[in-house]
Amino acid sequence: MGGNVRPVPASTDDAVIDLLGLVAYGELVAFDRLAADARLAPDLRRRATLSELAAAEIGNYRRLADWLTALGASPEEAMAPYVEALRAYHDSTEPRDWLEAVTKAYVGDAITDDFLGAIADRLDDPYRQLIREVLHDSHYAEFAAAEIRAAIDADPRVANRLSMWARRLVGEALSQAGRVAAADRGALTALIARDGVDVPGLFRRLTADHTARMTAVGLNN
């Protein structure tokens, strides 16, 4: 997959290394969690689908690690600051069943992707494009959304339980964002400050998009 590494621009700074390290570790953790969640699948077809989605995260991990190496950074060192923050998020949001697992994929990963995408947009290409490419594709959300809709169709009471779960996921994701900022060695936080990211505006947008996603599958805020 080394063929995916494009020429390195001269303007590479620490914030790029930090962001790639954060996203790379996010991929490793997402792989681990989706692989574990696949055990909750009610049948072999769904189990295989979730396993394949997990495997896709590792392909993205490899691309990011190759980039970090090409930039002269150690992938392990770039990821290390974020290990505890992301572990805390997943430990506190371990799904108890299949529907909680797909809801976490649908709600939690989407809001994380939106957040990372907004930061990536502050970077120059090729980094902006690289981050955009490794965020989850629509196939992923569609699979999870279809599972949630089918479950609510079969038993409308499910909507209440999953709505509560989704609210908890968002709360933990926001708390995770705080932990990531605290873990960051400074460059990433500086990037957000330097480029004048409108943080309240960003959060409003993340929240609005989240609300739209909830409504789309029959969940309520």
Add this chain to the structure above:
Amino acid sequence: MGGNVRPVPASTDDAVIDLLGLVAYGELVAFDRLAADARLAPDLRRRATLSELAAAEIGNYRRLADWLTALGASPEEAMAPYVEALRAYHDSTEPRDWLEAVTKAYVGDAITDDFLGAIADRLDDPYRQLIREVLHDSHYAEFAAAEIRAAIDADPRVANRLSMWARRLVGEALSQAGRVAAADRGALTALIARDGVDVPGLFRRLTADHTARMTAVGLNN
């Protein structure tokens, strides 16, 4: 990955479906187990390597499932008879630490691959070639062997513990082969009988190859 599916020969019989189902389920389970074992890794580099090896199993699963579909079979139905037999094997050989995990990959998967390869050799192409291609490549065994050798170099007493563990793995793998034969709907067992597989000779060869692998990394039988 549908591009990997070649034209289906007219001679396809139930034994092919059964073997592809067995190997496909083996890939799904191997994915699940390697992904879980990656958590035991002592550092992020090794964790990423094992996660990538796990992801490769899912690529193989997809190839086999596409073949089954092209043959008019349901992958889920073809895999179903083997679910309990393979689960029992993995439940009884859950690694407690990283070295047990890599020893299981090195010893257990190799003997299983040898067994499946010997059965596949009784098939015509393209099935023989397909099975051969999805068995573990040498990269996999080399990674595990290097981990075992390094651990024994660092502490020679490790050899004893891992040798005992390896003997247990082989015992469970043979017991697994018996369970798979019992689970089989008949076609696979019939294939082995029909083509006059020399079962005692096959087991002697599997045992000899296993002994050579043990010696190569400093383990004893």
